[in-house]
Amino acid sequence: MTSLGQHPDPEFTIAHLSDTHFLADRAKWGGAIDTDSQIVKALAQVTRSGRRPDAIVITGDLTDLGEPEAYDRLRAIVEPVATELGAELVWVMGNHDERPEYSRHLFGAELEGAEEEHPQDRVHDVRGLRIISFDSTVPGFHHGDVTPQQLEWLTEVLSVPAPHGTLLALHHPPIPTPLELMDVLELRHQSELADVVRGTDVRGILGGHLHYSTYGTFAGVPVSVASATCNTMDLGAPRREISQIDGARTFSLVHVYPDGITHSSVPVDEFEAIDSLDEAFLARIEAMSPEERVEAFSRKRPRPSND
Secondary structure (H helix, E strand, O other): OOOOOOOOOOOOOHHHHEEOOEEEEHOOOOOOOOOOHHHHHHHHHHHHHHOOOOEEEEOOEOOOOHHHHHHHHHHHHHHHHHHHHEEEEEEEOOOOOHHHHHHHHHHHOOOOOHHHHHHHHHHEEOOEEEEEEEEEEEEOOOOOOOHHHHHHHHHOOOOOOOOOOOOOOOOOOOOOOOOHHHHHHHHHHHHHHHHHOOOOEEEEEEOOOOOOOOEEEEEEEEEOOOOOOOEOOOOOOOOOOOOEOOOOEEEEEEEEOOEEEEEEEEEOOOOOOOOOOOOOHHHHHHOOOOHHHHHHOOOOOOOOOOO
């Protein structure tokens, strides 16, 4: 592929989805939303684009009630797509998930003892890019937190830099939200987590939980929150209300470059194209010299005269 600008092609592409909220027996979320069809649409758009993501990351609330059948059905939908695309599949725990069922049905691992003793923290190596699935859940509650033991574990993992750096994926994003009631369900002990992350090779933090796409920074690191495939939080609702809508869903494409990272929101729906430039046009532009490209594609043309 010919680079048409100053930047090289990305070294890694990540498809970042979140909050699928599957229920057993394909029950509809809220009695209205077919959660299966929404993630099928999102994955179909990834496939249709022709991009070959290096990883598919789903940042939590995989199920709505932690039901075994819901995990099995979600896995049956996502795994074949990841295999077809050659993408590493990274699952992340969410507050609606349950650790024993999550561990058993996604990883085939039985938990011994209390689930509080088994945070679902895992490290994935994607051609030298490290993706850490970090469990920010609190058994029995919907807010997020991190334990001192988890912070010790994370400190040890990050003590050795990865060849292409690290992405930290967790459900509860460590950034503010304009939804006041969601503050109750935010991640606690954020300053302690910041002390661990700051100055390490963490290049980006991926989160979910909020059901809308948003961005921020934490300990000097960019944070990207993917919207839910289940439903969307309406930020245009009255200030002191929480309103969830059946529409405006997105997922994110994360592109990792040698010296930077970008996050882009992709609508999950079908829209009518009103203008497009096809592959043949792009091939003609690629065949030109840089000066010819500027003349053909960048120069403004005179406006038609009204005379």
